[in-house]
Amino acid sequence: MVKKNSNVKKLPKTTISKTQYAYEYISTKILDGDFVPGQRIIIDQIAKEIGTSTIPIREAIRNLESDGLIEYKAYSGAVVSAINETEYIEILSVISVLEGYASALSARKLTEKNLNELMKLNEQMHQALKQFEFEKFNQLNRKFHTIIFEKCGNNFLLDEIERTQQRLDRIRRSIFTLLPERARQSIEEHQLIIQLFKENAPLSKIEEEVRQHRINTIIAFQKQMRNKKN
Template identity: 65%
Template sequence: MRQNNQNQSISKTQYAYEYLRTQILDGVYGPGQRIIIDQVAKELGASTIPVREAIRQLEVDGLIQYKPYSGAIVSVINENEYIETLSVVAILDGYATALSSRNMTESQIEKLKELNKQMEDALYEFEFEQFGVLNRQFHSIIYQECGNSFLQEEIRQAQQRLDRVRSSIFTLVPQRSRQSIEEHAKIIHLIQEKAPIDEIEKAVRQHRLNTIEAFKNRMKPGKDKKE
């Protein structure tokens, strides 16, 4: 009986963990927002114990931090970490896409086109969190065909570091969404036309670097006009 109760407790903790993690990554809980344990427990129909355990796990993941007099809050965006991590992803992503480009089937390429169209629809509806989800799916399909498991693991780990802000980056920089769709279309075209591998790698790397520049310049609306 004790073992069953223990398993049930683990299950509730895992459920609370997945629930809170999804809420954070989808932007329901924004950076700096306080997590009210009693409220979450009520939403889940559970006691506060599994919620507290889940919060401890999320603190280890870096998604939640404790602040004096505030308790558990969603971790604030570390801009330098985001920029540095995405700079690494730009290199890894470009190389992985170049490797994948010769292995992708027509059905996979059509799926990329479909996802890009869904991203356009999400942009039209101002659903920026959904836009971020579709963006991850878009690049994930390409990674699957690179044929290098070590490279895939490196990208996966880098993506985990980005996850906290990735789903909300297009909310922070909405004008980047339209540019991203256009760049995706170019990448799809290069893959479908079997363009030189170095050209594909360069296009994808620049795609990521453009996101970094948009993120850096988001508080400088007059910068483009001056240049």
């Protein structure tokens, strides 16, 4: 069910179109995990929440269907799409290679201030996990890796990482809500990565560890999907 609304968001008085605002509102709910796979999209309720008619909502849903976030099912109407397992694994595999290489390029450019920020972010992720604040955890995790690879000095590589990450976001940004144990392991792996930076470890070792860090998420995801099917 759509959450009832102490936090009703009315349509802002800006130049943004009603359809675009509805698109962003619904897609954010999906990507943040507020709307879960298989959940029915109640058009009248969303129209009330953002203070508009149902027409922009319907148009937004058509766009979201094109993006793969929503699908139509008989007798249910528009529902949140299930995670595309194959696409998720393929994209995450590519990100593991891109971020591993970018992290190796950045390794010798990270300052003491950067390393301290990484440690702080990792501790904040630990606290977010303890409070079950998975969206905050995801945001901190994204920032953690961005601080590392943004210093790689290769703009083409950065653009490819961003494009690939956006495709991953369309599948599900809140994957750690499905894999809480993996979230805990991720924090431990971050500690190892930080230590490698501090020790000026061989670049090949840094690249390997960052790549494996992403691959471990694939392994955990595949295990979870197998368990669900058994």
